[in-house]
Amino acid sequence: MSTNLQVAEQRRGDTPVLSLKGRMDATTSPDAEVQLTRLIEGGDRHIVVDLSELEYISSAGLRVLLAGLKRLKQCGGAMKLAALRPEIQKVFDIAGFNRLFAIYPTLEEALGGGQAG
Amino acid sequence: MIPELITAFIVLFQMMCVVVVFAYLVTRTRFYSEILEGIFSWKNQLILILIFGIISIYGSESGIVILGAPLNIRDLGPMVAGFVGGPLVGLGAGMIGAGYRMTMGGFSAIACSFATILAGLLAGLINLANKRQFPGIVLAISGAILIEGLHMGLVLLICRPLSQAVELVSEVAFPMIAANAAGMFIFAFITLNLENEKRTTRERDRYQAELQRKNAELQIAREIQESFLPASLPSLPGYSLAAESRPAREVGGDFYDVLASPRGRVGLVIADVSDKGVPAALFMALSTTVMRASAAWHQRPRDAVSDANALIARESSSGMFVTLFFCLLDPGAGTLTYVNAGHNPPLLVRKNGEISSLTLTGIALGVEGGALYEERSVDLGAGDLLVLYTDGVTEAEDPSQKQFGEERLAALVRAQRSCTAGEVLAAIQAAVSAHTLTAPQYDDMTLVVLKVGS
Numbered sequence A: 001m002s003t004n005l006q007v008a009e010q011r012r013g014d015t016p017v018l019s020l021k022g023r024m025d026a027t028t029s030p031d032a033e034v035q036l037t038r039l040i041e042g043g044d045r046h047i048v049v050d051l052s053e054l055e056y057i058s059s060a061g062l063r064v065l066l067a068g069l070k071r072l073k074q075c076g077g078a079m080k081l082a083a084l085r086p087e088i089q090k091v092f093d094i095a096g097f098n099r100l101f102a103i104y105p106t107l108e109e110a111l112g113g114g115q116a117g
Numbered sequence B: 001m002i003p004e005l006i007t008a009f010i011v012l013f014q015m016m017c018v019v020v021v022f023a024y025l026v027t028r029t030r031f032y033s034e035i036l037e038g039i040f041s042w043k044n045q046l047i048l049i050l051i052f053g054i055i056s057i058y059g060s061e062s063g064i065v066i067l068g069a070p071l072n073i074r075d076l077g078p079m080v081a082g083f084v085g086g087p088l089v090g091l092g093a094g095m096i097g098a099g100y101r102m103t104m105g106g107f108s109a110i111a112c113s114f115a116t117i118l119a120g121l122l123a124g125l126i127n128l129a130n131k132r133q134f135p136g137i138v139l140a141i142s143g144a145i146l147i148e149g150l151h152m153g154l155v156l157l158i159c160r161p162l163s164q165a166v167e168l169v170s171e172v173a174f175p176m177i178a179a180n181a182a183g184m185f186i187f188a189f190i191t192l193n194l195e196n197e198k199r200t201t202r203e204r205d206r207y208q209a210e211l212q213r214k215n216a217e218l219q220i221a222r223e224i225q226e227s228f229l230p231a232s233l234p235s236l237p238g239y240s241l242a243a244e245s246r247p248a249r250e251v252g253g254d255f256y257d258v259l260a261s262p263r264g265r266v267g268l269v270i271a272d273v274s275d276k277g278v279p280a281a282l283f284m285a286l287s288t289t290v291m292r293a294s295a296a297w298h299q300r301p302r303d304a305v306s307d308a309n310a311l312i313a314r315e316s317s318s319g320m321f322v323t324l325f326f327c328l329l330d331p332g333a334g335t336l337t338y339v340n341a342g343h344n345p346p347l348l349v350r351k352n353g354e355i356s357s358l359t360l361t362g363i364a365l366g367v368e369g370g371a372l373y374e375e376r377s378v379d380l381g382a383g384d385l386l387v388l389y390t391d392g393v394t395e396a397e398d399p400s401q402k403q404f405g406e407e408r409l410a411a412l413v414r415a416q417r418s419c420t421a422g423e424v425l426a427a428i429q430a431a432v433s434a435h436t437l438t439a440p441q442y443d444d445m446t447l448v449v450l451k452v453g454s
Helices: A029-041 A059-074 A086-095 A107-112 B002-027 B030-036 B042-061 B076-085 B087-104 B109-129 B137-158 B162-228 B277-297 B301-315 B406-415 B421-436
Strands: A005-012 A015-024 A046-057 A078-082 A102-104 B064-066 B069-071 B239-246 B254-260 B266-273 B322-330 B335-341 B347-349 B355-357 B376-379 B385-389 B445-452
Touching: A005 A029, A015 A029, A015 A059, A015 A107, A029 A046, A029 A059, A046 A059, A046 A086, A046 A107, A059 A078, A059 A086, A078 A107, A102 A107, B002 B030, B002 B042, B002 B162, B030 B042, B030 B076, B030 B162, B042 B076, B042 B087, B069 B162, B076 B087, B076 B109, B076 B137, B076 B162, B087 B109, B109 B137, B137 B162, B162 B277, B239 B254, B239 B421, B254 B277, B254 B445, B266 B277, B266 B385, B266 B445, B277 B301, B277 B322, B301 B322, B301 B335, B347 B406, B355 B406, B385 B406, B385 B421, B406 B421, B421 B445
Parallel strands: A015 A046, A046 A078, A078 A102
Antiparallel strands: A005 A015, B064 B069, B239 B445, B254 B266, B266 B322, B322 B335, B335 B376, B347 B355, B347 B385, B385 B445
């Protein structure tokens, strides 16, 4: 297991995809927050976050994603989460965040723009 | 002529070596430091005058003779004295150097002596103009070059016969200016290094003092935060109750509460604010107060939680949220009515070992202002055990980052179900400690345990 978080960004067409790899906790989450804020302030309104390689998320990580979602919703945007591992999905389920975020089984489906699963 | 020049340069090099040693030793003295810091006393000024006077004498003595005139760094001492200590110190050192030069005689004795006094005085005036600060390297070296140029001018002006003065100046002007500038560079470099060193030390001290102050503040914050938790737990006939919260840092985001309700009912709260440290602690202060007030106002848990959520959501910027479990126990009837707002599901262990979890009935607080919360009820019987916990318990990691886990907690609680609330709490804490060993824990850990029957 890793102790850090790698934040990678790519563009699929017009949509920015933020890939989070490793652990999202109180120490590492600020890195993701910086990237997310930069995208939103850069004018992006629809952001896909690929969580396929995220191993752990704490409440600090949830807070960063929630803050991003709130900001995007305020300006008519949306955030889609893709490919959550079962243990990550469980954290979302416990806090009730599974009803809040649009969660897709795969990155392709998130990019396809269909209904959240 | 050329061998003489080479010898001259070797002698100059030796001089510079001596200057380095002088500069190092002098700058390390208390008196030099005091004056650099702007603390002037008769004693330290007098001592600097003497030290730099001696350096000036050394400058004369170490000189080599070119055409009957000594090429020397006599002016260096008084110049440094002036740059560091102002006109008085420069003048004093200059007069010592000048006095010694007079005793050496020669056709340029008066001009050279006068030039040395002037060097100390002018450097002192530069120090004054620079608000009594040692000038930077560039200013110090430019000053030295200018003053040596002036020295040469004085020789031309005063020494007679003029032809001899012109010959002397044309021979020694460049090496003398260069030698004094080099000496000045050494002094300035070491002095500025010293100032940098002192500044770094000061900054470190200030930083440490700041750190101490912050730690003291955090300690106070911790005490205030502890005061938000119940000072003692009420005694409930027919039940045993135990609770403890351990923040991972000075302040934390976990809290629990035990609230008296009308008709002998008792409210239990456990909650975990997102993230850590001071932001979480401030949000905890808000949430605990809001929840307490809301629980006192409303009869039904779902109304209490809905209202608390509306208030907390209004204050939640930057995505802060609270997972919270609130239940109302009717001790007489043995019923427990609860709302789980996104909190880790508490474990209910029946006397026969059957285990269930009190899962989500609504989203975490602070996320959506208008969120709806359901409430559910369970009946409790003698020997039943209820364990409320925060994720600091189940997510406690061993040195290889393996989490304590919910399965382990469930198994432990099940095995301990015949114990009292206090014993169960202690057993969980001990098991978590044994799991984590020396691994540092990053999350707050809170437990509330209710046992039906003593």
